[in-house]
Amino acid sequence: MRFIVLLLALLPLAASHAQPIPVPNLSARAWILIDYATGQVLAAQEADLRLEPASLTKVMTTYLVADALARKTLSLQQPVTVSERAWRTQGSRSFVPVNQGVLVGDLYKGMVIQSGNDASVALAEAIGGSEDAFAEMMNRTAQRMGLKDTHFLNSSGYFEGPAPNHYSTARDMARLAAALIRDHPEAHALHAIREYTYNGILQHNRNRLLWADPTVDGLKTGHSSAAGYCLIATAKRGPRRLISVVLGTASDEARTRDSLNLLNWGFTGFEAVKLYDKGQAVSQLKVFKGVQNLVGAGFAEDFVVSVPRGMTDKVTVQLVSQQPLIAPVVAGSVVGTLKLAVGGQPWGEYPVVAQSTVPLAGFLGRLWDDIRLYFK
Numbered sequence: 001m002r003f004i005v006l007l008l009a010l011l012p013l014a015a016s017h018a019q020p021i022p023v024p025n026l027s028a029r030a031w032i033l034i035d036y037a038t039g040q041v042l043a044a045q046e047a048d049l050r051l052e053p054a055s056l057t058k059v060m061t062t063y064l065v066a067d068a069l070a071r072k073t074l075s076l077q078q079p080v081t082v083s084e085r086a087w088r089t090q091g092s093r094s095f096v097p098v099n100q101g102v103l104v105g106d107l108y109k110g111m112v113i114q115s116g117n118d119a120s121v122a123l124a125e126a127i128g129g130s131e132d133a134f135a136e137m138m139n140r141t142a143q144r145m146g147l148k149d150t151h152f153l154n155s156s157g158y159f160e161g162p163a164p165n166h167y168s169t170a171r172d173m174a175r176l177a178a179a180l181i182r183d184h185p186e187a188h189a190l191h192a193i194r195e196y197t198y199n200g201i202l203q204h205n206r207n208r209l210l211w212a213d214p215t216v217d218g219l220k221t222g223h224s225s226a227a228g229y230c231l232i233a234t235a236k237r238g239p240r241r242l243i244s245v246v247l248g249t250a251s252d253e254a255r256t257r258d259s260l261n262l263l264n265w266g267f268t269g270f271e272a273v274k275l276y277d278k279g280q281a282v283s284q285l286k287v288f289k290g291v292q293n294l295v296g297a298g299f300a301e302d303f304v305v306s307v308p309r310g311m312t313d314k315v316t317v318q319l320v321s322q323q324p325l326i327a328p329v330v331a332g333s334v335v336g337t338l339k340l341a342v343g344g345q346p347w348g349e350y351p352v353v354a355q356s357t358v359p360l361a362g363f364l365g366r367l368w369d370d371i372r373l374y375f376k
Helices: 054-071 083-086 104-112 117-128 130-146 170-181 185-190 252-269 364-372
Strands: 002-007 031-036 039-044 080-083 100-105 197-198 199-206 216-223 228-237 239-248 272-277 283-287 293-299 301-309 317-325 334-344 345-355
Touching: 031 170, 031 252, 039 080, 039 170, 039 301, 054 104, 054 130, 054 170, 054 185, 054 216, 054 228, 080 104, 080 364, 083 104, 100 104, 100 170, 100 283, 104 117, 104 185, 104 197, 104 317, 117 130, 117 317, 130 293, 170 185, 170 239, 185 216, 216 252, 252 272, 272 317, 272 364, 283 317, 283 334, 293 334, 301 345
Parallel strands: none
Antiparallel strands: 002 317, 031 039, 031 239, 080 100, 197 199, 216 228, 228 239, 272 301, 283 293, 293 345, 317 334, 334 345
16 A cells, blocks of 8 residues: 655645744643544643553443433432442442432433542443443443543542552543544533532532533543542533533632643634535545546535744645545545644644445456556
């Protein structure tokens, strides 16, 4: 397989020579800020350092609960008997009664809004049969998502002491949060609820950013002596959504401040640029042995990237195409990579997909292209 580099036109955007503003000085041990639409990393420090995630673990539990609800193997009105094991789970709790039926909807809110460990274990047992079996489901899902530096031992992230085999990274947590927002927006919406009352007890969301910034609509806090204070935060301002993750801060105040500083920096220091419309061809690629000789290559959705504010005139793109591209080509399959640069510096690489299907040609057409490829 060879690769052909296609030099595409310099984007005709407004001229300026501004430089990006400096990254804020944060106290977190590890952190990352990503653009939700593209997964583009705007800034990071120790993003691949494996650390205990504490209750950030519940984002994966939430994802699997949302999956079960979507598949209708679980329903919000379904009662779940809370086991003694779930009831005795320490740390943050949502005060569910032992050996009694509690609706999945109430357990769900208790886990997401109050970060209840008891509710998390009860839901894990309802879905997996046991928390250990549910943890295996969590790890299989993490592998499917490509979270290579993540491993879970339970559904809540609570342990009485250090648990070095229960770990994740700022990068993996950001990608997990993005998957939850993309695949289960109804679950993401629960994270914006500031408080709810269950069994006569008013319970508050632990994410202080929900009160500090009206554009913040999630996502999850975490804390333990081993993990420190952690926070996944996400905000949407206009068409842009950013996701920040801070791990290992010294206090609730520090994780809130670091997260808000990161989000403000990302929205202030960068601007969104739509490079290609949904369905717009970046280029036409040569196809061998197909009923058509060319296939459009582009993006399945509008392609929007964040670039440093005032540097939109410095954006250049290159398409690296797989060659020879041989039929059959299936619509949506990756046929190249768009390399983005800003000011001559690499800025990201994004897969480009075939915009239509190209079936195999007949015998004579395939034979002719075989001859052409032989001498190519």
